[in-house]
Amino acid sequence: MSGQRSYHAGRVAEDQVAARYAHLGADVCARRWRGRSGEIDLIARDGAQVIFIEVKQSRSHARAAESLSARQMARICASASEFLGGEPAGQNTECRFDLALVDAMGRIEIMENAFAA
Known part of the structure; x- marks a missing residue:
């Protein structure tokens, strides 16, 4: 039962984060995008920049x-x-990798360029 609860909590968190990016002016163009290597929760566009979230x-x-x-x-x-x-x-497309953290109260913290060295 907790696995299903976690799944739904994750979906709600993704919806909240997508709404936050939309509010910030980014266009969420893909949710749970799946490639051969795996899945990306959200992909957004901010002008010419692609944001992997x-x-x-x-x-x-x-x-x-x-x-x-x-x-x-x-x-x-x-x-x-x-x-x-x-x-x-x-591969020359401008992009960044963000980490969006959602706590139990639904508060969102976005770490832009979270994968940068």
């Missing part, structure tokens, strides 16, 4: 952030590369 939901923002592994980041990057292959500018 990983949504993490937990009791606190800190716990949510801790749940993102290096392996997940690598999978998301590989999927993003596949997505960019279909863009007019291909």
Whole structure:
């Protein structure tokens, strides 16, 4: 039962984050986009820039952030590369990777360029 509850909580968190990006002026163009390497929770466009968004939901923002592994980041990057292959500018498309954290109270913290070194 808790697996189904987690699934639904994750979907609600993704909806909340998508609404936040729309409010900020970005166009959410894909939800749960699936490539050969895996899934990307949300993909948005802000002008010419593509934003790949990983949504993490937990009791606190800190716990949510801790749940993102290096392996997940690598999978998301590989999927993003596949997505960019279909863009007019291909791999030269301006993009960033955001981490959207949602706590138990529904508060959202967006970490822009979360994958930057």
